[in-house]
Amino acid sequence: MNTVPFISFCSCVFVIGRVYSYPVEKFKFSPGDIVDLTYPFNPQTVYFPQKKGFNDFTLRIDEKLSKNGDVVMRQGHFQAGEHGGTHLDSPAHFGRNGKGMSDLSTEQLVGPAVIINVTTQVRSNPDYYLNLTDIHQFEATHGRIPDGSFVFLYGEWGKRWPDRQRSFGAETPHFGSDFNQLHFPGFDPAATRFLIAERNIRGLGTDGPSVDSAAEIKKEVAAAEKEKASAAIPCAHLQLATKGKIAIEYAAHLEKMPPIGGRIILAPMKNKGGSGAPTRIYGIRPSHKIR
Template identity: 40%
Template sequence: MSGGLSMKTTAALLFFLTSAFSAAAIDDKKVVDLTYPFSAETHHWPTAKPFFLEKVAEGRTAAGYWYSSYNYGGSEHVGTHLDAPFHFAEGKWTTEKIPLSRLIGPAVVIDVGRQAQKNPDYTLQVSDIRNWEQSYGRIARASIVLVRSGWGKFWGDRKRYFGTDEPGNSSDLHFPGLSKEAATFLVSQRAVKAVGIDTPSIDPGPSKDFPAHQVLGAANVAVFENVAALERVPNKGATVYAIPMKIQGGSGAPLRIFAILP
């Protein structure tokens, strides 16, 4: 195109306009919120600063109208959140540089609940991915893979969710994650654009060097952790929207993630 928007820009604009108009017709029952509320009770990594909400004002003013205002803060990596590739990969995307198109896409939900029930430190294997594909077909390029371990049932019980409730102790954690081999397969063989999980970390609790983080980060693949309500999302057919706070230079951010059911 000459003297105007490029074809790529025009296509992107048409996509978002179409999405905006389509959103008006979406049934509320088809929208699944995959985000835990942020509060003082929200789970956070043992060595991270918890979320806080500090009241500045709340009540009727002298003029008679209602006014409320708060300060908030805490770690980037608290509650349902994004890990930017930069979190474990030098020179890769920081939070604000991740294109929104990399955070929206078709959901592939791989269930390892049975395995995790037997072994709390279970890691997703390439065989689990291939088993999913036997039932639903090859994972499409640019999919968003969500690992459903069933760990969400422990949300609110820090000891069950992390494996320990000792403050500051990150050396005795137990929860499922991804194997290095599975992470490598997803980026090199299936070209996924994001990976999420319903546990505190994409790497299993006992991990000390976080290989899945390293592999995914090096490929500029975003990670979503502490994803809620995955039991409500089908194994195939939903669309995921993961919208993080746009923190400049960030290694992560609080995340509002939801799925539109087919």
């Protein structure tokens, strides 16, 4: 098995008359210990239904070539919405006074990863809510969810990527922004409250389009239309934003992570004032411990 060469560091503190040396533990890991939980961004990247063209990903490449045709310099220009593909929702996404992307601390972007597998339930009901029973059964098997965790719903939704119609569970290919056609899983509001209040999570994540199920979004949209509100706010998103927590959507390859014991590192674009951003997610499996 190939391993990455390790480097040994030594930290020193100088005091008049003496030098104190504090050896730092050797850092050694196998490439297999770190998993990329990110989909690539390209014109096939799936975005949530909104105004046409608002979220399309475009990339233009400019090249300068030498006389013999070799590339001397290449640079690209891309344009994309914040909330598509593998991405992070900051509290500002559903909170007027919530932190934006450039305000998030590094501590908020690293933590234990918990993967709750509800694939059996989702196969029979694509609008499934991950609920309190699922959480209690998970903890009975794997132990208590650690404080500060990112809790992910895993429903094998990645098998639908990047088919836009299947990714949203849409009834027809031309669904536009008709939420009534959509079907995908998410977190039950009561489960969200429990995880925030009783497990002090850092955030929620999913391998699907939204931490709120399509059924919950439809319910909130209907309530907003009835009350003539300007916008609907799905429950899990609102709870997370209110408490300064993070949402992660379209996380890739969650099946490669253990149910508990792993960690994740989020590396989002630091777009000032942004409510979300494309995000590289690194999953660290427990064979290598990060202190």
